[in-house]
Amino acid sequence: MSVASKLLPVGFYTLAKREILRYVRRPKNTFVPPLITNVLYFSVFGVVLGTRVGEIAGVPYILFILPGLVVLGAISNAFENASFSIFHGRWNEYIHETLTSPLSYAQMVWAYVASSAIRGIAVGVLISVIGAIFTTVGVERPFYLVAFMLVITVLFAGLGVLGGLWAEDFDDLTMMNQFILRPLVFFGGVFYSLDDLNSELFYTVSLFNPMIYMVNGVRYGFIGTAEVDPNASLVVLTVLAAAVAALDVALFRRGYGLTE
Amino acid sequence: MTAALEIRDLRKRYADVQALDGVSLTVPEGSFFGLLGPNGAGKTTFINILVGLVRKSGGEARVFGYDVEDDYQEARDRIGLAPQEFNVDRFFPIKEVLEHKAGYHGIPADEARERADEVLKQVGIYDKRDTRFDWLSGGMKRRFMLARALITDPDLLILDEPTAGVDVQLRRDLWDLIIDLNEAGTTILLTTHYIEEAERLCDEVAILDSGNVVTVASPEELIDRGADRIVVQLQDAPAGTPDLPFEDDRVDAVELDGNRLVVTARRGGLVAPDLVRALDRAGHGIVDLEISRTSLEEVFVELTRTEDGAAVDEPAPALAANGEGGRR
Numbered sequence: 082m083s084v085a086s087k088l089l090p091v092g093f094y095t096l097a098k099r100e101i102l103r104y105v106r107r108p109k110n111t112f113v114p115p116l117i118t119n120v121l122y123f124s125v126f127g128v129v130l131g132t133r134v135g136e137i138a139g140v141p142y143i144l145f146i147l148p149g150l151v152v153l154g155a156i157s158n159a160f161e162n163a164s165f166s167i168f169h170g171r172w173n174e175y176i177h178e179t180l181t182s183p184l185s186y187a188q189m190v191w192a193y194v195a196s197s198a199i200r201g202i203a204v205g206v207l208i209s210v211i212g213a214i215f216t217t218v219g220v221e222r223p224f225y226l227v228a229f230m231l232v233i234t235v236l237f238a239g240l241g242v243l244g245g246l247w248a249e250d251f252d253d254l255t256m257m258n259q260f261i262l263r264p265l266v267f268f269g270g271v272f273y274s275l276d277d278l279n280s281e282l283f284y285t286v287s288l289f290n291p292m293i294y295m296v297n298g299v300r301y302g303f304i305g306t307a308e309v310d311p312n313a314s315l316v317v318l319t320v321l322a323a324a325v326a327a328l329d330v331a332l333f334r335r336g337y338g339l340t341e
Numbered sequence: 342m343t344a345a346l347e348i349r350d351l352r353k354r355y356a357d358v359q360a361l362d363g364v365s366l367t368v369p370e371g372s373f374f375g376l377l378g379p380n381g382a383g384k385t386t387f388i389n390i391l392v393g394l395v396r397k398s399g400g401e402a403r404v405f406g407y408d409v410e411d412d413y414q415e416a417r418d419r420i421g422l423a424p425q426e427f428n429v430d431r432f433f434p435i436k437e438v439l440e441h442k443a444g445y446h447g448i449p450a451d452e453a454r455e456r457a458d459e460v461l462k463q464v465g466i467y468d469k470r471d472t473r474f475d476w477l478s479g480g481m482k483r484r485f486m487l488a489r490a491l492i493t494d495p496d497l498l499i500l501d502e503p504t505a506g507v508d509v510q511l512r513r514d515l516w517d518l519i520i521d522l523n524e525a526g527t528t529i530l531l532t533t534h535y536i537e538e539a540e541r542l543c544d545e546v547a548i549l550d551s552g553n554v555v556t557v558a559s560p561e562e563l564i565d566r567g568a569d570r571i572v573v574q575l576q577d578a579p580a581g582t583p584d585l586p587f588e589d590d591r592v593d594a595v596e597l598d599g600n601r602l603v604v605t606a607r608r609g610g611l612v613a614p615d616l617v618r619a620l621d622r623a624g625h626g627i628v629d630l631e632i633s634r635t636s637l638e639e640v641f642v643e644l645t646r647t648e649d650g651a652a653v654d655e656p657a658p659a660l661a662a663n664g665e666g667g668r669r
């Protein structure tokens with residue numbers, strides 16, 4: 082952190098550090114749950130089911146689902162972190178400590194987004210390591226893996242900021258996670274291949290699910306095969322992430338959900 | 342010299358309440374300025390516009406020349422705010438909360454650590470530095486709010502009802518501290534509904550009522566505007582109310598009750614000698630004379646009287662209830 086502290090503006094660095102310390106110091110709430118869930122996923126889907134499913138898209142099933150589980154863990158943690166932190170700060174009003182400071186609105190937003198994305202990436206790494214215990218996994222396209230992980234965690238951290246500004250109570254946070262994030266991921270090609278969708282309709286509908294492109298891109302990074310062009314996906318996701326972050330900054334400036 | 346605060350026609354409308362209805366004020370740099378007003382007058386709204394927690398609906402507000410919207414970073418950097426309600430980070434021990442706040446204002450980590458120790462000692466809760474805010478007692482929480490406002494060494498210290506609901510000892514401690522700060526050059530804006538507080542501390546007060554500035558004056562000037570009572574015990578009861586030839590309009594009323602003469606007048610201290618002379622000349626012997634000056638409180642109540650004639654009042658514990666209840 083000491084290099085970062087020298088390169089970054091003090092205010093931005095301090096807020097990002099505060100945000101990171103918040104989850105690093107309570108691993109029971111932040112890193113242990115995905116650890117347990119993913120050990121279960123790999124055991125049940127990979128080992129138990131995997132022996133019956135056999136190969137999918139030319140790789141063992143357990144290896145096929147690994148990138149999807151990484152994406153699932155990374156984006157839900159990035160989203161959850163940003164939305165919880167913003168909402169909790171609003172609820173207890175301590176977000177005023179940030180709002181009354183001379184940080185620019187862009188610095189505020191990027192501090193929340195960066196720290197949440199880092200949590201998403203950390204969880205992604207954690208899941209990869211768990212996966213590596215269950216199966217042999219390599220990184221075929223490191224550039225794509227890193228690029229996709231960065232972009233999707235930033236995108237979902239940015240969406241989490243939106244959620245945190247919009248939520249009116251804690252139930253809203255749960256709802257966003259259960260009813261929006263999870264279905265997107267489960268129908269996003271984590272557990273099956275697009276080729277397995279026998280119906281033309283399902284296939285077409287799936288292409289509108291942004292998750293397909295994320296899972297596909299991260300899978301390309303790990304195992305080097307893709308069902309959709311990774312370059313196009315990366316460009317679209319980058320544009321999307323930038324647009325969401327810009328919207329976050331605009332909302333902070335307007336004080337949406339933050340000021341009366 | 343730029344004023345610490347330059348406010349022109351400031352307006353704020355919430356959904357159905359006009360909280361500020363065209364407030365104009367100038368707070369000179371270095372002054373100890375009081376914003377006095379009954380509950381709901383708009384004091385907190387006024388302050389929150391300065392720090393960016395409330396969006397103004399109209400008008401202009403400048404902090405040391407910086408517009409609170411266009412130059413929000415410059416404006417916010419100069420303000421230290423101890424708000425009315427507790428809004429402290431609950432995840433970290435209080436010393437770290439202070440270091441974070443300092444960091445947001447661009448103070449490097451090592452300097453922030455030193456300053457945190459310093460302000461915790463200054464407000465007398467250094468022993469509690471590793472405790473989280475929730476575990477502090479009510480009085481310590483108030484002390485901490487001041488520490489957090491001071492951590493950034495602000496040019497303008499804003500205290501929103503800092504002593505509401507605190508005990509006498511703490512109130513004196515806080516007073517001493519902010520008097521010292523003011524003497525060292527910090528401009529102070531204090532809102533309160535404790536009149537005694539304003540009278541003791543402020544160079545100048547603005548009285549705010551229903552979103553309007555009723556008046557701006559020094560506490561002494563305000564007191565002078567109120568009517569004093571001069572009670573004179575005469576040796577013998579006069580036959581009728583003595584004729585007192587005052588050419589000015591300072592005297593509001595003269596009442597006689599036996600040998601007791603009660604004169605209600607503005608600036609009683611100046612009227613009294615004239616009164617004594619006049620009575621003497623008219624041959625009335627004086628046994629005793631007593632002047633009771635109006636309190637600022639009476640003037641305040643007079644100025645902020647509601648339409649139905651009842652004086653506005655507010656129970657002191659309201660703050661503590663707001664600050665600690667509910668939101669967790």
Ligand SMILES: Nc1ncnc2c1ncn2[C@@H]1O[C@H](COP(=O)(O)OP(=O)(O)O)[C@@H](O)[C@H]1O
Nearest residue numbers: 341355358360379380381382383384385386387
């Ligand atoms: N967030 C809000 N939404 C609606 N009305 C508000 C809000 N905050 C304050 N008010 C109203 O604005 C008026 C001024 O309130 P406030 O600034 O808190 O006064 P004071 O601090 O002098 O007690 C009151 O009538 C209050 O009810």
Ligand SMILES: [Mg+2]
Nearest residue numbers: 384385386425
């Ligand atoms: Mg108030």
